[in-house]
Amino acid sequence: MNHAYAFGGVDMSIRTVERFMNMPIDYYVKVNMEGFERIIDILGGVSVDNPFGFTIDGVTYPQGRLELDGENALLYSRMRYDDPKGDIGRIERQQSVLGELIGKAKRLKTVAKLPDILDQIRANAKTNLTADDMKALFNNYRKEIDTVSKDQVNGGGQRIGGIYYYMVSEQERARMHDKLAAQLADDGV
Numbered sequence: 001m002n003h004a005y006a007f008g009g010v011d012m013s014i015r016t017v018e019r020f021m022n023m024p025i026d027y028y029v030k031v032n033m034e035g036f037e038r039i040i041d042i043l044g045g046v047s048v049d050n051p052f053g054f055t056i057d058g059v060t061y062p063q064g065r066l067e068l069d070g071e072n073a074l075l076y077s078r079m080r081y082d083d084p085k086g087d088i089g090r091i092e093r094q095q096s097v098l099g100e101l102i103g104k105a106k107r108l109k110t111v112a113k114l115p116d117i118l119d120q121i122r123a124n125a126k127t128n129l130t131a132d133d134m135k136a137l138f139n140n141y142r143k144e145i146d147t148v149s150k151d152q153v154n155g156g157g158q159r160i161g162g163i164y165y166y167m168v169s170e171q172e173r174a175r176m177h178d179k180l181a182a183q184l185a186d187d188g189v
Helices: 002-021 034-043 070-078 087-107 111-124 131-147 170-186
Strands: 030-033 048-049 053-058 059-061 064-068 125-127 156-160 163-167
Touching: 002 064, 002 170, 030 034, 034 070, 034 087, 034 111, 048 070, 048 087, 059 070, 064 070, 070 087, 111 125
Parallel strands: none
Antiparallel strands: 030 125, 048 064, 053 059, 156 163
């Protein structure tokens, strides 16, 4: 995915996922991660459970519960080279930060902060969803936010020609396709 985006932007990323999953991708949201940094600061930071201590760019993140401002949350979520899980560990940290951000937004009385949050979303996200599409998504899924499940495409790293690739078996690709297709069918898509 990183290579698809680096060489062909959103369009090549969409085509790559469509080919991999063997299903169409109708909509996308491209997010500038610095927007998350600003939203985290607007909401007063996030708390995460760090499974192991590490240092990145001179900043040390000890093991245990951490209170992070936007800048540190973004740096925390980007580390991968010292993580025994590599990219998967980084993805797990990103999901943790995002989950905490969503949870905090739900718990806080964010009405007063909503204009600032929306300004950051507008400035740091691009999408082909219309305003009506976004409103429908919000209305259809807002009650489900606490029941979101996650999965990952299982595979392993391999270097080919000096470039790192995440290799996935056909069986795993089919498992993910079938799971997503079943979920979309349940949602009436």
